[in-house]
Amino acid sequence: MIPKVRKAVFPAAGLGTRFLPATKAMPKEMLPLVDKPLIQYCVEEAMHSGIQDIIIVTGRGKSSIEDHFDVSFELEQLLESKNKTDMLSMVRSISDMIDVCYIRQKEALGLGHAVLRAKDLVGNEPFATVLSDDVIASDVPCIRQLLDIYEYYGASVVALMEVPPDQISSYGVVDAEPVSHNGNEHRVFRIRNMVEKPKPSDAPSNLAIIGRYILTPEIFTCIESIEPGAGGELQLTDALKYMLRSRPIYGLKFDGKRYDAGDKLGFLKATVEFALNRHDMGDAFRTYLKGLTL
Numbered sequence: 001m002i003p004k005v006r007k008a009v010f011p012a013a014g015l016g017t018r019f020l021p022a023t024k025a026m027p028k029e030m031l032p033l034v035d036k037p038l039i040q041y042c043v044e045e046a047m048h049s050g051i052q053d054i055i056i057v058t059g060r061g062k063s064s065i066e067d068h069f070d071v072s073f074e075l076e077q078l079l080e081s082k083n084k085t086d087m088l089s090m091v092r093s094i095s096d097m098i099d100v101c102y103i104r105q106k107e108a109l110g111l112g113h114a115v116l117r118a119k120d121l122v123g124n125e126p127f128a129t130v131l132s133d134d135v136i137a138s139d140v141p142c143i144r145q146l147l148d149i150y151e152y153y154g155a156s157v158v159a160l161m162e163v164p165p166d167q168i169s170s171y172g173v174v175d176a177e178p179v180s181h182n183g184n185e186h187r188v189f190r191i192r193n194m195v196e197k198p199k200p201s202d203a204p205s206n207l208a209i210i211g212r213y214i215l216t217p218e219i220f221t222c223i224e225s226i227e228p229g230a231g232g233e234l235q236l237t238d239a240l241k242y243m244l245r246s247r248p249i250y251g252l253k254f255d256g257k258r259y260d261a262g263d264k265l266g267f268l269k270a271t272v273e274f275a276l277n278r279h280d281m282g283d284a285f286r287t288y289l290k291g292l293t294l
């Protein structure tokens with residue numbers, strides 16, 4: 001029987017240099033899209049995908065993430081005394097949302113290293129990995145889409161997206177062959193190889209790995225077996241490539257739109273589109289945008 005995925009690891013210990021100076025003292029995972037921190041969108045996505053436990057890998061200066069998912073007694077008391085019941089239940093729903101535990105990555109030694117920090121908390125079971133600066137708008141949560149593939153093949157699965165050549169060197173890129181899955185030839189791939197941050201001329205395809213993964217527990221031994229790669233960091237892509245020697249890995253071109261909210265322009269695009277989709281302010285914001293001279 002294929003073991004069930006119950007846990008999700010959220011590496012959130014990166015330095016967020018692309019978003020300085022905002023991220024000097026504030027984790028990028030706490031940047032708000034309209035009024036909700038990036039990481040909350042992703043925790044909700046995990047929850048709606050059936051994940052039960054969240055493990056957040058934090059670093060220095062990340063305590064606001066812990067505070068956000070914790071109970072805020074003073075705030076709750078204040079809202080209660082002022083009879084602001086809607087706000088009170090919204091604030092309470094965040095701490096009631098799901099079980100969250102934390103582990104520290106003392107130095108930002110790479111995404112692979114951050115995932116490895118969660119080894120003891122994950123144990124010998126498959127788990128999801130979610131990068132909260134990739135925010136995904138979709139009808140079916142992206143993690144759920146990946147889980148459907150995992151539950152069919154019983155192997156690790158990565159989320160894939162087509163990327164134009166001038167941006168390809170920012171990603172891990174796969175060499176993959178399409179497999180027929182439920183009569184659909186164009187969405188599921190069996191991965192042959194992968195390269196972290198290739199030059200456009202060396203990229204094996206235009207399919208890039210984005211921040212959603214389902215990983216089988218062998219990934220931990222693979223991370224322990226590799227040497228630091230691009231940028232002197234322990235790269236998750238290199239560990240996945242190592243895993244390919246002994247295990248199959250699948251890729252899914254997911255349905256949905258991904259925003260790179262860890263990048264200033266990507267963040268602005270996400271903010272505008274999320275605001276336009278809001279019932280409480282979408283119309284007013286649209287009117288405002290239409291009135292701008294562009």
Ligand code: UTP
Pocket residue numbers: 011012013014015016017018019057105107108109110111113114131132133262
């Ligand atoms: P990024 O590649 O976006 O790096 O990490 P970063 O340091 O966070 O941001 P920039 O590029 O300098 O602006 C992808 C994900 O991996 C986590 C980050 O928090 C982010 O969610 N990460 C990265 C770690 O947890 N630890 C690391 O050592 C590196």
